[in-house]
Amino acid sequence: MGEGMGQWISAAGALAVVLGLLWMLAGLARRGGLASPGARRVRVVEATPIDSRRRAVILQVDGREALLVTGGPNDSFIGWL
The missing domain is CATH 2.60.40 (Immunoglobulin-like)
Structure with missing residues (x-):
């Protein structure tokens, strides 16, 4: 049971990292950091x-x-x- 629980914790940590990166990229996109200034x-x-x-x-x-x-x-x- 301990080994299975460790895999779940590892998977949850990886998911948290991916979601955090997506959240940061969405914030940059909202501020226009990913689009060129003349694109609008x-x-x-x-x-x-x-x-x-x-x-x-x-x-x-x-x-x-x-x-x-x-x-x-x-x-x-x-x-x-």
């Missing part, structure tokens, strides 16, 4: 509530700005600004 093509410039359900959202896409309305029965692309 879409960003939210501003979002404003219209009413209790809908929002007007301005997105910047490749240097151009687009207006969308979201949250209703369907989302709508209003146009380029």
Whole structure:
């Protein structure tokens, strides 16, 4: 029983190390450490509530700005600004 328990402890330790490494890599990816700075093509410039359900959202896409309305029965692309 002691030898089997040692294998379980070893496996649990290895799993903890792997999960810790994945957690650290996820943190780096969230901070943009793994992506090049120019890789983002879409960003939210501003979002404003219209009413209790809908929002007007301005997105910047490749240097151009687009207006969308979201949250209703369907989302709508209003146009380029």
